[in-house]
């Protein structure tokens with residue numbers, strides 16, 4: 295009944311869109327199993343305009359859009375009116391526990407209020423030295439490998455994931471995961487292929503089962519994690535290892551709150567912020583440990599993947615790579631000339647070609663490529679790009695009923711020629727030299743991109759990640775040159791929860807980004 299009511303009450307039939315291949319699965323299978331991220335979105339956008347209708351399981355209609363004003367409305371202007379779809383929030387809960395990523399509405403607001411102070415700009419600037427030290431440690435490891443075997447093929451994403459795991463461990467809880475030293479490597483191992491093992495190529499029945507969580511009563515939800523599939527077994531295994539590894543760390547952290555004075559890691563600040571809250575709003579022990587899991591989960595593979603996509607692009611664009619290296623070396627000379635050894639934040643910000651390569655990679659390869667939302671209350675969504683209805687009328691805004699599902703196509707917004715220029719389908723960092731962002735509809739938290747999402751649920755770690763990427767890129771490109779390996783690997787951008795790199799027809803390698811790495815001249 296819920297399903298029939300959901301369909302009838304919220305008909306979007308007047309909006310054009312592709313016909314679903316089946317009533318039972320709608321476009322869910324086609325969408326989740328597309329060969330490459332964006333394959334469906336870009337095709338549909340070309341056919342129907344910037345906003346269109348798709349169908350989910352049981353014939354449920356979904357509004358899909360890449361429209362800048364619609365993005366701005368849903369993410370920036372509507373507070374908590376558009377919440378995460380329940381099955382998506384529940385998947386997050388399985389990976390990260392009852393922390394900030396899975397919380398909804400007022401509970402989320404409570405989490406965010408306590409976590410925000412730890413992510414302020416001045417606080418994050420203090421992590422720069424840590425990012426640089428761990429980045430240099432990774433470079434030293436590579437040097438050992440590359441000196442012995444020039445033009446060595448390196449799975450750069452694996453190394454970057456170890457580096458960012460060590461960084462998040464130290465920055466978030468002053469804890470050494472030992473990932474770069476491949477010591478106590480259980481956690482980095484369990485995380486290393488987690489998206490391949492839990493989300494990639496799920497059977498259509500598992501996809502349908504997960505969709506059905508949207509209709510289950512609350513009382514059943516704690517049990518869905520026991521779903522007897524290899525995917526869910528792996529999630530349970532990863533969670534168990536995580537809890538073993540960090541349980542003790544958290545108990546140490548929560549000792550005497552006065553001891554937290556002067557401590558700069560995220561959790562110490564959080565513990566202090568929590569202790570000073572009204573007891574009714576405080577986060578519980580389980581919620582606090584879930585924040586550790588959330589930060590580890592959201593805060594390492596994301597940054598590592600983005601850097602891997604950037605190095606891949608630089609391997610294909612050697613001239614741009616050389617331009618970045620020259621800029622980094624010129625800045626290093628200036629740093630040494632003034633008597634310093636390391637880059638400051640201002641030095642990093644002054645390296646425009648490095649910054650633009652990061653922006654362009656976030657635009658072109660958004661690892662979170664799509665966000666699903668459900669409307670809490672009736673609303674009207676404005677459009678900046680009007681669309682033509684199924685009966686030929688021009689539509690400037692779309693009425694939304696409570697319970698309506700939306701699929702916000704981040705990857706399509708990031709490719710709109712109206713926003714990014716006619717060459718939006720190519721990787722060209724120099725576009726950021728010319729773009730007049732005052733003429734764009736303001737969305738996102740950084741560079742008018744939707745890659746970190748926006749508004750009350752925008753990425754809390756975007757600034758952390760940006761400084762981390764700037765610092766690591768500078769250390770890496772100063773020392774190493776990146777090229778495509780001699781052996782041909784066809785890299786595909788596969789949707790597996792996050793967008794991950796796979797070598798076509800070589801699934802046995804897991805998620806890898808093979809690049810030829812040599813010492814830079």
Ligand code: HEM
Pocket residue numbers: 378394395406588589592593594596597600661662665744745746747750751752753754755756758759
């Ligand atoms: C390139 C790197 C990153 C990208 C592209 C990225 C992207 C995103 C996106 C799109 C969301 C919203 C997800 C949703 O609404 O379902 C998000 C949320 C989040 N991110 Fe990031 N992220 C990155 C790095 C980081 C880092 C380094 C941290 C931690 C240090 C972090 C912590 C979080 C947390 C805790 C949330 C949940 C926020 C909330 O719901 O209030 N992220 N991120």
